[in-house]
Amino acid sequence: MRKRGQNHFSHREGFAGPENRSDPFGTPSSNIEESAVVTRRYLAFDHVDMMFHVFCDRGYPVKLDKAAQALGIPGKPEGMSGLLAPQLWAQGRYQEVLDYVAQDVRIALQIARVCEQRRRFQWTTQRGKVSLMDLPRGWLTVREAIGLPPPDTSWMDHAIPRHAFTNWLNKDKGRS
Numbered sequence: 001m002r003k004r005g006q007n008h009f010s011h012r013e014g015f016a017g018p019e020n021r022s023d024p025f026g027t028p029s030s031n032i033e034e035s036a037v038v039t040r041r042y043l044a045f046d047h048v049d050m051m052f053h054v055f056c057d058r059g060y061p062v063k064l065d066k067a068a069q070a071l072g073i074p075g076k077p078e079g080m081s082g083l084l085a086p087q088l089w090a091q092g093r094y095q096e097v098l099d100y101v102a103q104d105v106r107i108a109l110q111i112a113r114v115c116e117q118r119r120r121f122q123w124t125t126q127r128g129k130v131s132l133m134d135l136p137r138g139w140l141t142v143r144e145a146i147g148l149p150p151p152d153t154s155w156m157d158h159a160i161p162r163h164a165f166t167n168w169l170n171k172d173k174g175r176s
Contacts, residue, residue, distance in 0.1 A: 041169055045143040050112055052165060053140045054121060057133055059151035059159060064107060067123040070130045073110045076103065112139065 054062050068075040080100050089097045115121045121133045140148075146166065153159035 048139045053145040056145040056148045059153040062123045067111050070122045070124045
C-alpha cells in the first residue's frame, strides 16, 4: 500500500507501483525499463503514421513537404530541414528548432485533415506530377499498415524493405 505523499511512479517499483507490477496494458514487468519497452511498442503499433502508411502502400517514402505542395499547404521554411535540426540544436539555436518542429506538426495535421476529408492522399512526384493514393478507410495505424500486402517494387533499383522501419520494434521483444 502506498503511503500518503509517496510518488506513484518509482524507478524501483515499475510503472504501476508495488500493488500491481504490470504496465497499463497488463504485461508483467519487473522494472521500469521493461515497462517502457512494452509501452514504446504499443504506442508505435497503435498510432497513425501517415508517411509509414504511404510507404507500406506504395513501397517508397514520400516527403511531407511534397504532400503539402500538392495540397496547396504552405511547407517548411526555406533552408530548414530535419537534417539541419540536430546541428542547430547543438549550436544552442533551440527556438529555431522548436519552431521548425512545431511547423512540421502543423503541416502534418493539415495534410491529415485534408486527406481524411477527401479520402485520398496526394503528393508531388520527383518529376513534378501530382500522384494520388486512395484512403477508403482513412489513415491506417502502423499495425494495420504493416498488414497491407507488399507493393510491387520490382521496378525500383534500390527498394527499401519494410523491416528497415520496423526492426527496432522486435529488438527487445524477448524482454517484454
